[in-house]
Amino acid sequence: MSEWPEGYGRSLLEEVDSTLDEAARRAPTLTGPEWIMAKRQTKGRGRRGRAWKEPKGNFAATLVMRPDGAPEQVALRSFVASLALHDACVALCGETAGLSLKWPNDVLLNGGKLAGILLESAGAADGVSHLSIGIGVNLIETPMQEWLEPGAVWPVSLLSETGVHVTPEDFLTELAAAYDRYETQFVTYGFEPIRTAWLARAARLGEVIMARTSNSETEGTFETVDASGNLVLKTAKGRVNIPAADIFF
Numbered sequence: 001m002s003e004w005p006e007g008y009g010r011s012l013l014e015e016v017d018s019t020l021d022e023a024a025r026r027a028p029t030l031t032g033p034e035w036i037m038a039k040r041q042t043k044g045r046g047r048r049g050r051a052w053k054e055p056k057g058n059f060a061a062t063l064v065m066r067p068d069g070a071p072e073q074v075a076l077r078s079f080v081a082s083l084a085l086h087d088a089c090v091a092l093c094g095e096t097a098g099l100s101l102k103w104p105n106d107v108l109l110n111g112g113k114l115a116g117i118l119l120e121s122a123g124a125a126d127g128v129s130h131l132s133i134g135i136g137v138n139l140i141e142t143p144m145q146e147w148l149e150p151g152a153v154w155p156v157s158l159l160s161e162t163g164v165h166v167t168p169e170d171f172l173t174e175l176a177a178a179y180d181r182y183e184t185q186f187v188t189y190g191f192e193p194i195r196t197a198w199l200a201r202a203a204r205l206g207e208v209i210m211a212r213t214s215n216s217e218t219e220g221t222f223e224t225v226d227a228s229g230n231l232v233l234k235t236a237k238g239r240v241n242i243p244a245a246d247i248f249f
């Protein structure tokens with residue numbers, strides 16, 4: 001098991017509305033980055049306003065920090081967090097060929113959704129006043145099917161796919177350690193090594209995928225992720241850089 005990384009606070013809560021809401025409440029008085037984990041969330045949320053339910057034993061936590069930099073740079077930490085999630089799973093379950101990263105920030109295992117990330121931030125005059133990285137991982141169970149959007153990637157759990165029972169506490173320790181390593185790399189060398197590492201683990205790179213927003217659909221070959229974190233698709237009409245969408249295979 002890794003050591004808890006130096007400089008990071010840690011709170012373990014029995015129950016909270018959402019660890020993202022708790023992060024926003026704590027942000028104004030934060031003295032350093034802090035992980036807030038809860039055994040139960042009563043109002044967990046996912047991307048695009050979707051509810052996030054975590055059956056007992058799954059992982060729900062938010063890392064809240066006050067990073068320097070422009071909002072677009074700060075937001076690239078979703079890739080930092082995806083890589084950390086990948087490494088935490090490997091550290092706890094061994095090298096798993098079926099792990100991959102789905103743009104913009106899901107972790108897949110054997111093609112099913114294992115984990116999701118939701119970034120929230122608040123602005124300040126000179127950048128971002130705080131960034132919250134909310135992370136949910138299906139350690140033990142998958143959410144019930146009626147909570148799933150049509151066409152969404154089927155959920156899987158770490159237990160069902162690997163047979164390894166990981167506690168949220170152990171997962172947090174590995175995740176925090178892995179996050180710290182990638183955060184240091186990001187702050188020291190910028191996005192490029194993170195982008196390269198992310199692409200090496202990307203799901204469906206080079207394949208035809210569909211990017212869907214609330215008012216558009218774009219089909220094309222997944223070429224790469226650019227220096228701003230945009231999805232780059234080669235379509236019949238040329239190359240398209242997409243800043244935000246859900247992708248479907």
Ligand SMILES: O=C(O)CCCC[C@@H]1SC[C@@H]2NC(=O)N[C@@H]21
Pocket residue numbers: 018019020041043044045046047048050052059060061062106115116117118134135136137
């Ligand atoms: O895939 C998604 O839609 C993102 C899911 C993010 C869920 C986590 S659980 C911890 C944190 N608190 C929340 O309310 N949401 C995030």
